[in-house]
Amino acid sequence: MRFLKDFLHIVALPALLIAAWILWSAQSTSFFVPTLEQMSNAFSTTWTWGRMQSDVFPSVARLIAGLVLSIVIGIVVGLLVGSFRWLRQLMEPTMEFFRAIPPTVLIPVFMLLIGIGDDMKIAVIVLGAVWPILLNTIEGVRSMDEVLSDTSHTYRIDGFARIRYLILPSAMPQIMAGIRQSLSIALILMVISEMFASSAGLGYTIIQFQRSFAIPEMWSGIVVLGLIGVIMSCIFQIVERSVLKWYHGQREMENAG
Amino acid sequence: MKTLGIRGSIAAAAAAGLLVLTSCGGGEDAPADGDNAAQDGQLTQVSIGVIPIVDVAPIYLGAKEGIFEEHGLELDLTLAQGGAAIIPAVQSGDFDFGFSNVTSLVIGQSQGLPLQLVAPGPQTTGNAGEDFSSLLVPEDSDAESIADLEGRSVAVNTLNNINDTVLKEGLSQADGDPEKMNLVEVAFPDMGGQLESGNVDAIMAVEPFATLAKDAGAREIYSPYAEPIEDLMIAGYFASTDMVEEDPELVDAFVAAMKESQQYAEDNPEEAKAILPEYSEIDPEIIDDLNMPKFPQDINMESTERIIELSEETGLIDESIDVNELVRDDS
Amino acid sequence: MTTQPAEHNPVINQGSMADTPDGQLPVGLTLPDGEALLSVRNLKKVYQTDGGGIEAVRNLTFDLPKGELTCLVGPSGSGKTTLLKAISGLLEPTAGEVKLAGKLVTSPPKNMAVVFQEYGRSLYPWMRVRENVELPLKVQGMDKAKRDQLVDEALEAVGLDHVPRSYPWQLSGGMQQRVAIARAVAYQPEVLLMDEPFAAVDAQTRADLEDLVRRVWRQLGVTILFVTHDIDESVYLGSRVVILSSSPTVIQQDIKIDLPDERDQLGTRSSQRFSELRHHVYEQIQLAKEGFRPDAAKAQA
Missing domain, CATH: 3.40.190.10 (Periplasmic binding protein-like II)
Structure with a gap:
């Protein structure tokens, strides 16, 4: 029963939106608003297995590579910067500067420096997606509980063990919040990076459909993009639930108490 | 708890979608103001x-x-x-x-x-070498004609449009296989840099980018508008x-x-x-x-x-x- | 200062004034070189702030013999925590030195454990009870069998052998502090420092935990320095009470608690001697709160 209720909660809004769109598109004659029938036709004829292999999977692979790199770089640099005050003071203005630059304006520069292959596209994703993780990690490390830190010192939990058992888990709630933000940024940048020097990819395909006025196909691509977002979010939730089980439990106890 | 996650992901998808949407333009009921036309010398x-x-x-x-x-x-x-x-x-x-x-x-x-x-x-002016579009290679390239670009990478500003169409036609007129030309989409302003850095073997540029690239040393091997289709x-x-x-x-x-x-x-x-x-x-x-x-x-x-x-x-x-x-x- | 009838006076361990770098001051019990397990000499801590230096601790000198349970008691703001941090090597003193078993303490020494007041913030919330107790041993590189044995013993000693799979935050405050004590016990320190460990638990739990500390102390023969602001607690627990002055802190008095070793909450606390000692410590703390300074008083006299 509870499962059914949860399920209804999840599907209620999407169902409502789809219903609204069916009503709207049925009476609309606009070329840019396809009907349900056009859309579902476009969806099934467009997103074939061959298309998945040639356009969707490579994009998703770049997305995953970009995210993994962002997470690794964000956490490693975040741990360093968060741990040393002098490094923080040294890096902060520079980081603010680079963070303020939209990755898209750097794409032409990247194209010259890195080339026009997958490396460039992944670099674009990393350049945008790394910031929430990096800044959250710094904040997580910095806001370490003093008592916990003292306790660890007195038990001589130092060096690598300190990072492994104290700093990383303690910053994990913030790191996870950063990763959550990075997911959507990475997805957007995956699309944008394929606007440049591409010849395949999901974002590229959607743009091609849009340019060639294949409007139902374009919308179906956007739906695929949205589905990838939903899947990413679901995977993230599962991971987060298990990694931060202690955190959510603790929060619930505090709220209850 | 679960609904929150879904909401987050829909936001992400919507944001990504919006991005694509913004480039396909406006509403559909803007007034067409043709009827209150040029009466009484009014513009x-x-x-x-x-x-x-x-x-x-x-x-x-x-x-x-x-x-x-x-x-x-x-x-x-x-x-x-x-x-x-x-x-x-x-x-x-x-x-x-x-x-x-x-x-x-x-x-x-x-x-x-x-x-x-x-x-x-x-x-097109119809004059090869004196048109407003040029197929350019680096000065030291061994490519002498469009036929030499089979199997090479060529930058065009937009794929699946007029520029790659004329290039493919040009190559097949030169008895090459147009399917074997590796076309890459690069915006006109970025083409010169991509050619110099060696990321692409050739670029198809229009004016003023063609002249800029030529000034920087690029060599014209083909006039993609003038040569494949008459006028x-x-x-x-x-x-x-x-x-x-x-x-x-x-x-x-x-x-x-x-x-x-x-x-x-x-x-x-x-x-x-x-x-x-x-x-x-x-x-x-x-x-x-x-x-x-x-x-x-x-x-x-x-x-x-x-x-x-x-x-x-x-x-x-x-x-x-x-x-x-x-x-x-x-x- | 009013003097009390002689037979009721507590035994003063070492009330005498001594020459220190900070002038004539009362010092605590000191032992000949090499006999003390923990030795604090002329410890001073001045915090540097924008408005100049703030002298928290002026001069503390005392020794801890091996195996003794000493309580440090003082009015709030008397620099108890500062002292404890300096002893545990977490805080560098401005002057003076701390030696543990003859070795100068500059960073947390390996034969010392600390139990903090904030149990909720001293346990790792992402680890289960057992993992919390085990971690310091694991980081030391102790083998698994030895670790398991020590952890089992420690959990049993504090009465927590039934909850090893719980997370700390699933336990009550008193239980959490037991986990912290178990972790300290499993670590097998020579010296155990406890910084107002029961200040945040309810009275009932507190009594149980006091008895737990006494039991652990007697069973393991560990040397304990127990910091508290609770006068009753200090008298009930300690074999000796060191009374601190108000800030900038010096030692006001160092007295022996000549209660029998077997103590229980009802009998001991209602005994005549407990009451006298409690009375004495209370008076001393009142004096300290009113701003009485042993250094100034003696200097004037």
């Missing part, structure tokens, strides 16, 4: 979407020289990123007329977009079929003024060049060196028909379209 406001390239010099020149005013029109020119943004805006009535390359219009028409080509745009008309001015049917007088006035402007630009090439810095970022220093297109009086039906054929051959459109439906009758 009719006409909004037109154009692109900041040499191709549209005549319309700026015509406006400056008062040609449009003589025909009772006052132009409201808006610069857009590319044809992809102009076509939806014309279809929705935000623009009365728009400038687009012929291939985009062919694709649009084949997809059922009610658009018609009403006035001619730039045409190729690359682009033109178009309107929605609604506009053509409902306000023929306005369209006539625009077409007449446009023809006159094209002629004026053709007759006064120095003035056509001089007007470029007024609407584009073209460096005045290189203007003298630019190869300007021809600005014909009439829409070239033969070359347009050829573009339709090639678009079908390369799979840009599924079914051929009738050139007489694409081009407005009396032009």
Whole structure:
């Protein structure tokens, strides 16, 4: 029963939106608003297995590579910067500067420096997606509980063990919040990076459909993009639930108490 | 708890979607203001979407020289990123007329977009090596002709459009396999850098980027507009079929003024060049060196028909379209 | 200062004044070189702030013999925590030195454990009870069998052998502090420092935990320095109470608690001697709160 209720909660809004769109598109004659029938036709004829292999999977692979790199770089640099005050003071203005630059304006520069292959596209994703993780990690490390830190010192939990058992888990709630933000940024940048020097990819395909006025196909691509977002979010939730089980439990106890 | 996650992901998807949406333009119920026309010597406001390239010099020149005013029109020119943004805006009535390359219009028409080509745009000079588009390779490249580009990477500004169409046609005319040319999409301003850094083997640039690249040492091996198709008309001015049917007088006035402007630009090439810095970022220093297109009086039906054929051959459109439906009758 | 009838006076361990770098001051019990397990000499801590230095601790000198349970008691703000941090090597003193088993303490030494007041913030919330107790041993590189044995023993000693799979935050405050004590016990320190460990638990739990500390102390023979602001607690727990002055802190008095070793909450607390000692410590703390300074008083006298 509870499962059914949860399920209804999840599907209620999407169902409502789809219903609204069916009503709207049925009476609309606009070329840019396809009907349900056009859309579902476009969806099934467009997103074939061959298309998945040639356009969707490579994009998703770049997305995953970009995210993994962002997470690794964000956490490693975040741990360093968060741990040393002098490094923080040294890096902060520079980081603010680079963070303020939209990755898209750097794409032409990247194209010259890195080339026009997958490396460039992944670099674009990393350049945008790394910031929430990096800044959250710094904040997580910095806001370490003093008592916990003292306790660890007195038990001589130092060096690598300190990072492994104290700093990383303690910053994990913030790191996870950063990763959550990075997911959507990475997805957007995956699309944008394929606007440049591409010849395949999901974002590229959607743009091609849009340019060639294949409007139902374009919308179906956007739906695929949205589905990838939903899947990413679901995977993230599962991971987060298990990694931060202690955190959510603790929060619930505090709220209850 | 679960709903939160879904909401987050929908936001992400929506954001990603929005991004794509923003580039396909506006609403659909903007007023078409053709009817309160040129009565009593009053000028009719006409909004037109154009692109900041040499191709549209005549319309700026015509406006400056008062040609449009003589025909009772006052132009409201808006610069857009590319044809992809102009076509939806014309279809929705935000623009009365728009400038687009012929291939985009062919694709649009084949997809059922009610658009018609009403006035001619730039045409190739027909002189290889002295046209406004060039296929360029690095100075030290061993490529001597387009045939040598089989299996190489070539940058074009937009894939699945007029530029890769003419390149493929050029290569197959030179007995090469067009499928073996590796085309990459690179924006015109980035092409020179990509060529120099060796990321691509050749670039297909138009003016002023072709001249800039040549100044930086690139060597021209082919004229992609001049050579594969005779008297190729690359682009033109178009309107929605609604506009053509409902306000023929306005369209006539625009077409007449446009023809006159094209002629004026053709007759006064120095003035056509001089007007470029007024609407584009073209460096005045290189203007003298630019190869300007021809600005014909009439829409070239033969070359347009050829573009339709090639678009079908390369799979840009599924079914051929009738050139007489694409081009407005009396032009 | 009013003097009390002689037979009721507590035994003062070492009330005598001594010459220190900070002038004539009372010092605590000191032992000949090499006999003390923990030795604090002329410890001073001045915090540097924008408005100049703030002298928290002026001069503390005392020794801890091996195996003794000493309580440090003082009015609030008397620099108890500062002292404890300096002893545990977490805070560098401005002057003076701390030696543990003859070795100068400059960073947390390996034969010392600390139990903090804030149990909720001293346990790792992402680890289960057992993992919390085990971690310091694991980081030391102790083998698994030895670790398991020590952890089992420690959990049993504090009465927590039934909850090893719980997370700390699933337990009550008193239980959490037991986990912290178990972790300290399993670590097998020579010296156990406890910084007002029961200040945040309810009275009932507190009594249980006090008895737990006494039991652990007697079973393991560990040397304990127990910091508290609770006078009753200090008298009930300690074999000796060191009373601190108000800040800048010096030692006000160092007294022996001559209660029997077998103590229980009801009997001991209602005994005549407990009451006398409690009375004495209370008076001393009151004096300290009123701003009495042993250094100034003696200097004037």
